[in-house]
Amino acid sequence: MKTSLKHIFRGGNAGLKVVDLTHPLDENIPIWPGDSEFKLAARASYEKDGYLTHSLAVGEHSGTHWSTPNTFVPGGRHAGMFTPQELVVPAVVMDIRAKTCQDRDYCLTVEDVTAWEAVYGEIPLGSLVVLFTGWQERWNDSCSFFGLDRENTMHWPGFGRDAVIHLVEERKIAGLGTDTHGIDPGNDGAFKASGAIFRADKIVLECLAGLDGLPAVGAMLVIGGLPLNGGTGSPARVLGLLGLGRIY
Known part of the structure; x- marks a missing residue:
């Protein structure tokens, strides 16, 4: 039987609002030091071939992107192994901009999670927890976005390892997201938060945009990550x- 949105969402989609959380891809995006450059090259033209096509070269973890457990965990699930159901998840947004404007290396703590829940309620099971640091506003300035200092250390806020373990074990989250280039603080070369979330077989979203358009609770994310077999x-x-209302 053919299914319509009215059969999926109670009350239809009249109140549906879509917020794009994606930075456009082009040659000016901030690239992780040493990563592949973005390249879009014409392979066919209207004048010669009657149509236009391009070849595309871009790192797996460039632009707004998703990361899978095999990024850090040998034998972990790769990008071709996640089901469609796992890529449609409820989101909660933790706005820590008031703290990051004072400390660019700020690290989310368990106490921060507890304080957030005191205002908005317990994080629903299966949610993807998004950290809104304000770094999305730095996207067009690579120097500011990466915060590279004279010792070649990067600086941006992120999740603390203990907070990640708490979210995984106590709230059974689906994954983590952030508007920076990594869920770990930029100065954490040990990637402790990444290790914790990927060992728990969860996904990560990085370089998100438009987080000021999401509420603290109530959004549903649709993650259009490519199913690359073996990819990270x-x-x-x-x-x-x-505005989805109740999902049957």
């Missing part, structure tokens, strides 16, 4: 859906 992620179109 890919650039992704990430959309936030608001």
